[in-house]
Amino acid sequence: MNPEFFDRFAEALPSSGGLLLCTHRHPDPDGLGAVVGLSYLLEKKFGLQSELVLEGRIRRAENVAMRQLLEITALPKGGVDPADYNGVLVVDSQPGFSHTHPPGGLPILAVIDHHEGPRCEEGKEPPDYPFHWVNADYGATSTMVHVLMQHYDVEPDVRTATALFCGVRYDTNNLLRGATEFDERSFMELEGLADRRIIGAIDQPPLSRRYFQQMQEAMSACQDYGTLLLTLLGEVQSPESVAEVADWFLRLEGQQWSLAGGACDGRYQISLRCDMPDADAYPALRYIIGKDGSCGGHGRMAGGQISLADLSLEEIRERVCRRAVELFGLADVEPKFLVP
Template sequence: MKMKKKRVEELLAIAREKKRALIMPHNYADPDAMAAALAIKTLFKKKLKLPSIISFGGGVGRNENRVMCECLNIEITPFKDIDMEDYDLYVLVDCQPSTGNNSFPEDLTAHIIIDHHPPEGVLEGVSFVELREDVGSSSTIVTEYLIDAGVRMDKNLASALLYGIKTDCLNFTRKTREDDLKAYLYLFRFADLEKISLIEGAGLPKEYFKSLNGAVEDAGTYDDVLVSDLGDLSNPGAIGEFADMFLRLEGVNTILCFGVHDETLLISVRSLKPGVHAGKVIRYAVGKRGTAGGHETMAGGQIRLLTETKKEEDEHKKAVIGRVFNRLGIEGKRKRKIV
């Protein structure tokens, strides 16, 4: 515990003389990433009176995440409205620079990185690097910081962090360590469980079920791979959600869902098949022109489509999806509809 205390002190020492901090989760900001960002924002405010804002490139996708931001007062500024020069302290949470899943400019150097994923990013010159692969969430790491720094846990922050741990550890079925459970139990005393259940049961608009219907109608299997083209999407968060849902279909172990939102092709891959690395599949498919993030079992990516003409857009989409098909080994196979 003594060593960790030193870590949060080191972190605060770097932030001490700064005027404005920019805290950036990845573009696929999930509850863990947003909660960890909120924790750092609170730490800076309470210990240093340092103002900061939270920003990332993607929109808040899932309805649960939107409700989380609303009811726990997590303010997000879209990255397109950010001028990097307005800030003298850059903090990346739940991600690393130059990995393609965040909007942090590659020509700048971040000051602080806090993450629980394997080291993949460009970490050179970063003053404070905390990469803890031994825990299941970034929320766990920052909860320990708050405890060590003696910051009083308020209800909203505790609820956000508790939900962050719970979701990133997939209800404690995915890489959950003792430290995650310790942090969870600590937060449990302060968290507002009514708000958590509000978030988990977030209301869904009619369009959600319309796209679900479309996704099921389009879904087809190629051996043990299920593919669904969601077409034009109003709710980009649906792609990942439906991919998770399809993974429960008996007899399939790999899912590809994709759709177009705001002239951008969004792709989600899930895989439980040994030898298929979801993150690598998407990275290969979108190449340098797109962004991708994720792990072996789940990943998401996006690429802006060439849209001079409808034909060009369709061809571009086909080419990118073709590369996913190729990597999944289902090129030229026959599609069998599921309904």
């Protein structure tokens, strides 16, 4: 990336006043890491204060631990008076994605993201934000923020390095998934600066009884189609647990697609994962969700949702199952329960 492009980030910022940072609903470690990194850069280099506006609760145990241990504070969605701020910066997502709603009444100054999504797919020109950096060649948005910090000669402190490291680490599964040379460089550098005890505590957080119950429900629901593991649950404790279920079954020996779904907060959440080398999860999930909902994704992982306002849980499960089986050419396969 040429240095002049990064200079545009500085040009996009106001000279004073507060800023808001926004990421997707139920942020993951990469979204949180990118927020912490960007906030640090804004303060150290530009003397600007920024606050995270959080959409959706953080409930996955690892993400809760990361937020607590790194003391990541946030304003609730709806708790923001636009008059107090000069603009919004969006990370690890893009305005227009269905799970991302920047607070209204304020200009969007910057978008930094590594996801493919509806806008790329429609082949539209990206909207003209003052700083618009969307590049799927990065395995994590935290890497992009780290690269931006390096351009401005800002070295992260321990807390910031730990947050960014978690972002790179979880989004790339320790550099094993969709990582490029940029992610590798950031991973190595940040690891040396990060707090290992905090990383360990984020990695192995205490789990609730409900968590184990959820996993047992997932075990009994998982249907094995051979190349596809389908786990379409009813109510789940959090949207993140759907992603966790999809990730978990992907560890079954052999190579498969793992599709999981669960109802939470008025939406049916769906996660698709694959462990085949060149699989592209986003177009696959796009097909499976069809016109019923929306999705986004990156490399071998994708996530989306269908509103439960217009369709019943049963209708959604039936449609998702039918289209997944159709897409993967498994219409003639009689599924077995993974755990009979």
